[in-house]
Amino acid sequence: MSFFFEVLIGGLLSGVLYALVALGFVLIYKASGVFNFAQGAMVFFAALTFVGFQQVLPGWTGLEAGGRTVFWLAFVLALASMVVLGILTEKVVLRPLVNQPHITLFMATIGLTFLVEGIAQAIWGANVHGLDLGIADEPIEWVMDSADIIVSKFDVFAATLAGALVASLALFFQYTKVGRALRAVADDHQAALSIGIPLQHIWAIVWAVAGFVALVAGLIWGARSGVQFALTFTALKALPVLILGGFTSVPGAIVGGLIIGASEKLAEVYVGPMVGGGIEGWFPYVLALGFLLVRPEGLFGEKHIDRV
Amino acid sequence: MLYREAGQFKASYQEDQQIFPIRQDRMGFAAILAFFFLVVPMIADQYWLQAILIPVLIFSLAAIGLNILTGYAGQLSLGSAAFMAVGAFGAYNFMLRIDGMPFIVGVVLGGLCAAAVGVAFGLPSLRIKGFYLAVATLAAQFFIVWALVKFPWFSNNASSGVITAQRVEILGYAFDTPVSKYLLTLAIVAVLALLAKNLVRSTTGRSWMAVRDMDVAAEVIGIRPMHAKLTAFAVSSFYCGVAGALYAYTYLGTVEPEGFSLDLSFKILFMIIIGGVGSIMGSFLGAAFIVLLPIFLNVVMHSAFGGSMPAGLGSNLELIIFGGLIIFFLIVEPHGLARLWQLGKEKLRLWPFPH
Numbered sequence: 183m184s185f186f187f188e189v190l191i192g193g194l195l196s197g198v199l200y201a202l203v204a205l206g207f208v209l210i211y212k213a214s215g216v217f218n219f220a221q222g223a224m225v226f227f228a229a230l231t232f233v234g235f236q237q238v239l240p241g242w243t244g245l246e247a248g249g250r251t252v253f254w255l256a257f258v259l260a261l262a263s264m265v266v267l268g269i270l271t272e273k274v275v276l277r278p279l280v281n282q283p284h285i286t287l288f289m290a291t292i293g294l295t296f297l298v299e300g301i302a303q304a305i306w307g308a309n310v311h312g313l314d315l316g317i318a319d320e321p322i323e324w325v326m327d328s329a330d331i332i333v334s335k336f337d338v339f340a341a342t343l344a345g346a347l348v349a350s351l352a353l354f355f356q357y358t359k360v361g362r363a364l365r366a367v368a369d370d371h372q373a374a375l376s377i378g379i380p381l382q383h384i385w386a387i388v389w390a391v392a393g394f395v396a397l398v399a400g401l402i403w404g405a406r407s408g409v410q411f412a413l414t415f416t417a418l419k420a421l422p423v424l425i426l427g428g429f430t431s432v433p434g435a436i437v438g439g440l441i442i443g444a445s446e447k448l449a450e451v452y453v454g455p456m457v458g459g460g461i462e463g464w465f466p467y468v469l470a471l472g473f474l475l476v477r478p479e480g481l482f483g484e485k486h487i488d489r490v
Numbered sequence: 491m492l493y494r495e496a497g498q499f500k501a502s503y504q505e506d507q508q509i510f511p512i513r514q515d516r517m518g519f520a521a522i523l524a525f526f527f528l529v530v531p532m533i534a535d536q537y538w539l540q541a542i543l544i545p546v547l548i549f550s551l552a553a554i555g556l557n558i559l560t561g562y563a564g565q566l567s568l569g570s571a572a573f574m575a576v577g578a579f580g581a582y583n584f585m586l587r588i589d590g591m592p593f594i595v596g597v598v599l600g601g602l603c604a605a606a607v608g609v610a611f612g613l614p615s616l617r618i619k620g621f622y623l624a625v626a627t628l629a630a631q632f633f634i635v636w637a638l639v640k641f642p643w644f645s646n647n648a649s650s651g652v653i654t655a656q657r658v659e660i661l662g663y664a665f666d667t668p669v670s671k672y673l674l675t676l677a678i679v680a681v682l683a684l685l686a687k688n689l690v691r692s693t694t695g696r697s698w699m700a701v702r703d704m705d706v707a708a709e710v711i712g713i714r715p716m717h718a719k720l721t722a723f724a725v726s727s728f729y730c731g732v733a734g735a736l737y738a739y740t741y742l743g744t745v746e747p748e749g750f751s752l753d754l755s756f757k758i759l760f761m762i763i764i765g766g767v768g769s770i771m772g773s774f775l776g777a778a779f780i781v782l783l784p785i786f787l788n789v790v791m792h793s794a795f796g797g798s799m800p801a802g803l804g805s806n807l808e809l810i811i812f813g814g815l816i817i818f819f820l821i822v823e824p825h826g827l828a829r830l831w832q833l834g835k836e837k838l839r840l841w842p843f844p845h
Contacts, residue, residue: 467628
């Protein structure tokens with residue numbers, strides 16, 4: 183039984199990481215109606231930029247390599263790069279496509295994915311970098327002693343961070359003026375424009391926030407598995423989470439992440455051996471697909487009514 | 491001056507409804523076909539045939555498949571490569587397991603397998619749309635490739651999952667030189683492209699476009715969205731499947747399931763965006779563009795840097811240019827190269843006196 187719980191908890195914790203990436207998607211979708219396929223590339227770009235700055239900063243400034251100052255300086259610089267990237271995206275890609283069909287915007291973000299991946303590697307190189315956040319990936323002792331279950335400190339830290347991020351974002355959307363404007367823009371570009379909401383500011387803000395979320399996700403994923411090209415595939419992990427949770431719901435991303443994470447690991451352990459293993463790659467998609475047939479708008483999504 | 495339809499009168503419905511209503515178009519098309527069937531085999535060397543012309547033709551077919559689904563029926567799919575894989579492995583298995591299976595029949599049966607799988611994965615489109623569906627087609631992409639790797643039966647128990655295509659033979663004639671393979675591919679692609687062109691002009695094609703433009707309204711005027719969507723999935727997957735079979739038989743010879751990756755699916759999507767969404771002609775232009783661009787870049791980079799080209803720069807530059815081009819085309823010319831072609835023809839009609 184403790185094995186079952188171990189798998190379950192491991193799955194839930196990795197689900198939190200999926201949710202973190204999915205959160206970036208939800209933010210942009212909620213505020214601009216754009217399904218940003220480039221979120222995975224942004225995660226990669228953010229993590230690579232952070233690591234890149236961490237490596238070059240000691241040489242530029244004479245600061246001690248690996249120190250706290252360098253860490254925060256790199257963090258700020260990476261965040262600034264993400265904000266610049268977001269604003270550029272808004273100016274160059276999104277603004278000319280206002281009022282185009284959603285599918286066109288989606289395809290534009292697929293183009294953006296390739297662009298960002300190429301630029302990230304052209305600047306920082308394609309090597310795999312290690313990333314140390316200073317939190318050890320080791321089991322928590324008292325949980326191991328009392329319940330005989332291995333729970334990694336790092337995972338718990340990541341989960342806490344994700345939880346805090348989600349809570350603050352939910353509050354931001356619900357209770358601030360900017361948050362309200364964001365929701366208005368998401369509902370209808372044109373209507374929001376006509377009542378005087380500055381569309382480009384809102385989009386710039388939202389892409390900057392999404393860049394911040396991507397940076398946090400990138401740091402956590404990077405610390406887990408190294409900063410490398412494979413980080414872009416986190417986007418593919420986050421998609422079924424989105425379908426399950428609904429594209430417009432921040433809590434949906436979390437709940438979806440937990441469900442996908444847990445069911446994926448459980449399926450791999452208990453169903454996988456029957457069919458030859460390796461089902462982690464597609465199981466979340468099939469699960470999400472099955473779910474869509476029952477409830478097309480996802481768990482927490484808004485029901486969409488079509489009129490002619 | 492040369493391209494003017496003055497004096498060409500249409501006296502019957504048939505004449506009015508032909509694919510190329512203008513005589514110069516008909517002649518031009520015949521000239522192009524004659525050029526590719528007769529002249530190219532004589533002047534092209536092995537490299538051009540094997541590395542450029544055959545893949546362009548095959549990808550054009552796959553792009554036509556995706557264009558039918560995305561451009562005409564409005565259902566975005568990110569799983570085209572998976573349907574190509576089904577076609578390739580289907581054709582391989584039919585030819586392996588049934589003695590004396592003719593090549594063409596094997597390819598068609600492979601395509602039909604892909605169509606069946608396509609319909610199965612198209613079923614969710616009845617309830618979901620837009621990018622929900624795009625994400626759902628990723629399920630096909632991952633599941634099919636996984637299944638082909640995991641069940642060795644599909645690849646005749648080859649441990650690595652790699653299949654080696656059988657000899658291509660039709661009525662005792664073996665297609666084993668590049669020229670003969672090229673001609674075979676060209677013939678199949680030409681026939682299927684013509685079929686596609688006619689199909690999208692038919693009732694079926696019009697119902698696809700109605701569903702694409704507004705599915706609720708289409709339903710109101712009596713088009714069955716379910717029927718339209720599923721036929722779109724079936725026909726589209728059939729085309730992708732045949733393209734996959736040709737990919738294995740006339741292009742590569744040996745293929746593995748991982749070759750039909752998400753990257754290939756994206757490439758096919760790029761072909762239709764750049765070539766022109768909702769255009770058969772655009773599928774050809776897009777495929778040619780996407781196949782030629784990396785080769786062109788490589789040549790340019792080599793002449794610019796010589797032997798001292800920094801490693802990895804080429805592939806990164808390719809990513810950047812691909813991504814940039816997609817965005818550029820979506821913003822500036824959403825109808826792709828096909829639209830430019832059309833504009834050119836319109837300009838030509840007025841030339842030399844544009845008003």
